[in-house]
Amino acid sequence: MKLRSSFITALFFSFILVLGACGNKEENMDSMKHENKEEKKETMDHGGMDHSGSGMLPEGLKKADKPKFEVGSPVVINADHMPGMNGAKAIVSGAYDTTVYTVSYTPTTGGEKVTDHKWVIHEELKDAGEEPLKPGTKVTLNAEHMEGMNGAEAVIDSAEQTTVYTVDYTGENGEKVTNHMWVTEDELSAK
Template sequence: MKTKKLALFVLSVITALVLAACSDTGSENENESADHENSSHENSQKDSQENTENNEGDHGGMNHSDSGEVPEGLKEAENPAFEVGREVMVNSDHMQGMNGAIGTVVGAYDTTVYAVSYTPTTGGEKVSNHKWVIHEELENAGDQPYKPGDEVVLTAEHMEGMNEATATIDTAERSTVYMIDFTPTSGGEVVKNHKWVTEEELSAAE
């Protein structure tokens, strides 16, 4: 009889230990699951924030100044193909919603126009083949135009981080350039005093 009671006692102890172990394992699994969910949520929030910052950065890079001021010494074109006040169609894609947009000429000037590559002074990725910067928007610009490959310092403020940035001339040509107002084909407000588009990038509005 004593042996039977001892056996029952030992069995009870073993059962209690097994149940306690299972309970601990369940708690650990629940904690691990909770930690995993918290980690996934935090990573999701971080990815969302990074994507938002990247999109804002891209969008900010396209925010052109709407100032109608022009550089000192820039000469108005005597016989531009598109006179001031003329309605035109824009055939360039410098900005989203620009190609195919209807615009109005607000200024026409004869100068040397450049495509340039530069790293913004505000940081960020290099801007390649930016169109356009004119001769009068280069620091200490002389009478002679620059050539592709020349290094210059920009004084233009078309975009954030452009002024005082060091740039490389990609292309250079003598041309009439235009400042225009236009309504983006993608919707939104009228873009005022966009600088610059060339004669080849405009056509008569239908």
């Protein structure tokens, strides 16, 4: 009887160990999945996103009176906001006079802080008023250039009164990008 009781006890503990190992394996798998998601979030760049704009302009934005590059002009992009952008041949689809800002913000969807994002214009800031804002000013973004941007709290890193452009170009892998917002005048050159 004593041998049978020891055998049952040993069997019971073996069963508990097997269940514990299974539970740990599931926990380890969940932990690995979470780590992989975090790695992807940290290394995510903007290359996989749709960079085309809807063509919907922010309220109050005014067309440029005398832009250096007229709508329809062929230009070359001299900026690398996105992979495949620098050196791309483009067509100007819009020209507007405004204040353009670089901003730093933490996406509303979580993830790492984005620093010196180029560009957000004055009309894309919530309750910004009429006057240009200075670096260091805290603002709320009202733009959807990137996932998690709209509604995010941000700090203005730089501000410049200039002409900004929307452009159409062919990006990486032959991707057609239309109404890309925004490229500044000094980021374009005549074709």
